[in-house]
Amino acid sequence: MGHGEETVAAEPIADPDDPRLEPYTRMRERDLVGRTRRFIAEGEVTLRLLLGPRARFRAESILLAPERWPGLAPDVAACRDKPPVYLADKAVMSAVTGFPIHRGVLAVGRRGPEPDPAALVPPAPAPALVLGLAGLTNHDNVGAAFRNAAAFGADAVLLDATSCDPLYRKSIRVSAGAALIQPFARLAPGQDWLTLARELDLEALALSPGAAESLDDLATPKRVLLILGTEGPGLDAATLGRARPVRIPMAPGFDSLNVATAAGIALQTIARGQGRLATVG
């Protein structure tokens, strides 16, 4: 093979017990997440993000149905890490993982060290937009919030200790892969939102349907930490009392939004106010 040629090979695997497939046989999430610090990515869009320049994690291996390989080989060739690629029929993939694999695209990724929240936020006086998720225990909502954070260019997503894992399989899927490129960090146990906001020179806005102030009437702060609580109970009184409560203007009579949708709408309003959205195509 000549110098300078970008050639990548894929290895066919027919035996579901092949030891190279072992990480895929451990797809019970607790094992993956807790013990081995790995995660599973599914689908072509997500794999492309995992292999691309914005990925915050590296792929350890890739498992594809053979017919998916030609379309994805250029992405693997362009990826700096060149993870091994295994090819197996969907029937073998399903046997290995224990659930039906429809799209024929899987990868195992390796988590990095958890960053410090401060490391992800641009220092003052630069503009900043940070999303804080408090007590979000539903993987769909966390994934959807990440998708919206990426779409509206949030600098970081911060999660409290009780919010669920953005790298859980379903979170990644619902995020459309945003969980793999959107910078995020977890608060230390006991670390509180308002102290953090003060330390990072962010104005803490607490989204709450009952707030007197509407987001549309707000002179957008240059540096924002937007905090959302879970649907139903919402944010705790201590956070609400110390932050600046704001609400999304809605029609009278049905003031009910999904928490991730609310995050998206509020992020868009703030990002627009900060001038960070491409309004001219």
Next chain:
Amino acid sequence: MGHGEETVAAEPIADPDDPRLEPYTRMRERDLVGRTRRFIAEGEVTLRLLLGPRARFRAESILLAPERWPGLAPDVAACRDKPPVYLADKAVMSAVTGFPIHRGVLAVGRRGPEPDPAALVPPAPAPALVLGLAGLTNHDNVGAAFRNAAAFGADAVLLDATSCDPLYRKSIRVSAGAALIQPFARLAPGQDWLTLARELDLEALALSPGAAESLDDLATPKRVLLILGTEGPGLDAATLGRARPVRIPMAPGFDSLNVATAAGIALQTIARGQGRLATVG
């Protein structure tokens, strides 16, 4: 019982084969939807909407775990239809329906006749905001779009013939009950969006990530039909070519939104532009 007293009674049922529970034993959705024109509502928030003044359908019966009855009796008493209320333990409820009933609140509702789209849209020159869903075959997305339509005060939701049923159990649940109060209608097979828009004097805006015009730069039309297609393929070329394509301004590099979230953001932008949102609490 004296004249003028509002008393409602509930009937305990212990036998899963009691004939009064028969509609609940047919919860396979195709049967309910296609043959009997009924639907199932679950949960307290949704039941309250079904019994309330904005409901577009009537409850045929209600099935509650006994402990839920005291809290809901006032809503039944205030409801004009006074549907019969049956009480059964959650174990009986689960045995009857064939899936685990956690919240202990179910109702069977009866669909009405399908309205004509024109009947739901305020006549010109009044302002109008109508959401059009084209080819949405995912019940979560349809439910979430209804929730957002209700939150931002859309006059109506219109669905093409291929979009799925807003009164499917999962759609109602994801809509947080909005599917029971938000006026909606289905296009006749072959009826096209642009002809309908012209007939109803609505400006057709087609949401598309590739559109040149940003929603934020738009002088909001007074009467809008906002059309969304499914994620991925998007709207068909004929609709895009004849409508006015608009996009949601996003951050560079990740222009990907869930279709229901996109509907929510676009509806909010338009409703705000039309002055129909309560910005002062």
